[in-house]
Amino acid sequence: MTDTARPLPPRDDRLARAIALPFHRLLDRIDAGLAAGAIEADLPDGTHRRLGGRAAGPVAHVVIHRWRALVRLATGGSIGWYDGWEAGDWASPDPVPLFDLFMRNRRTLGSSARAGGPTRLLARIGHALRRNDPRGARRNIAAHYDLGNAFYAEWLDPSLTYSSALFESADDGLEAAQRRKLAAILERTGVQLGGTLLEIGSGWGSFAATASAAGANVHTITLSEEQKRHVDALALPNVRCTLTDYRHVLGTYDAVASIEMVEAVGQEFWPDYLNAIARMLRPGGRAAIQFISIDDAIFDAYASNVDFIQRYVFPGGMLIARDRFAALAERAGLDWRDEHRFGQDYARTLRLWRERFEAAVREGRLPAGFDARFVRLWRYYLMYCEGGFSGGGIDVHQVTLVRR
Structure with missing residues (x-):
């Protein structure tokens, strides 16, 4: 083994990282959109991330129990985020600062927390009725x-x-x-x-x-x-x-x-x-x-x-x-x-x-x-x-x- 060689991680660890990767990319987009305040997030893969923190503002603490919470957010926006909370996919000791952050950074976050695709279309049809x-x-x-x-x-x-x-x-x-x-x-x-x-x-x-x-x-x-x-x-x-x-x-x-x-x-x-x-x-x-x-x-x-x-x-x-x-x-x-x-x-x-x-x-x-x-x-x-x-x-x- 050379000095630069590293042992391959166990196969299940590689799979876990592959599963987590798109969710970390979504978190990257949220991180980039937080111009004020921060989110301290504990994630299902055992990691902790601090999102934002570039300027003064509320600090929200969130525990993501299942990656499904982020799937719901990406596809269902605020409706999906509530569904995830009700299902126990995520939790917070105080969600108010999190909602504050989403609104405070409304312009820089863009569509990161809005519904898209078929979920959005179905919701619009229901609302139109x-x-x-x-x-x-x-x-x-x-x-x-x-x-x-x-x-x-x-x-x-x-x-x-x-x-x-x-x-x-x-x-x-x-x-x-x-x-x-x-x-x-x-x-x-x-x-x-x-x-x-x-x-x-x-x-x-x-x-x-x-x-x-x-x-x-x-x-x-x-x-x-x-x-x-x-x-x-x-x-x-x-x-x-x-x-x-x-x-x-x-x-x-x-x-x-x-x-x-x-x-x-x-x-x-x-x-x-x-x-x-x-x-x-x-x-x-x-x-x-x-x-x-x-x-x-x-x-x-x-x-x-x-x-x-x-x-x-x-x-x-x-x-x-x-x-x-x-x-x-x-x-x-x-x-x-x-x-x-x-x-x-x-x-x-x-x-x-x-x-x-x-x-x-x-x-x-x-x-x-x-x-x-x-x-x-x-x-x-x-x-x-x-x-x-x-x-x-x-x-x-x-x-x-x-x-x-």
């Missing part, structure tokens, strides 16, 4: 919001406000921050004592209660039978709640409010939504809108795919491309004014919701019928969303639209 025409919208809303009022009551704040809170300081509690958000929306509407206000998307009545207490006459609309049942039970003065699609509302109002409802509209129907607001507002009337956006730079890739939330949590959902949406608003005769962004407040809101959700699970307070798989799905959903807002590629906005 969930379009938000009047019949589909009611079905999609029911799938998410009609899980039961008792379910949401166990982990939302007492007002059952299911949208981002607006925090003022580190000492703010969730309830105070939700009241501040509702007051900010009401102020944007400019509605006066005795004025008429349409709310598109009732939620569980917290904004209707806020507007009613200020002396407004409120018509609040929803497609969720569970939400309508709850709002009716509140018996709020000068509040009428109906099961009505926004496209079918008649009449004119002094003001309109819509808090995180437009994400259930879908890109195809953005013009219908904005034209409906313009039609229902008196000249000079104001609409206060709170909406969730995704970075315009990645919107086309997002819109041409189907993500984990659309597949498993909110059928028919679609985040907003802010610039395109604003242009459509202007085209509808609505001036875009006084925009405020507060995405990190949403990350904080989601963290507080998750803490309350975990406490409800621990204490056995969730209603009967929600099994362990459902609990894991919603745990993942809350972590996924928190990481998305923390990473900055998803944001939440309040804006005032004024009818010309």
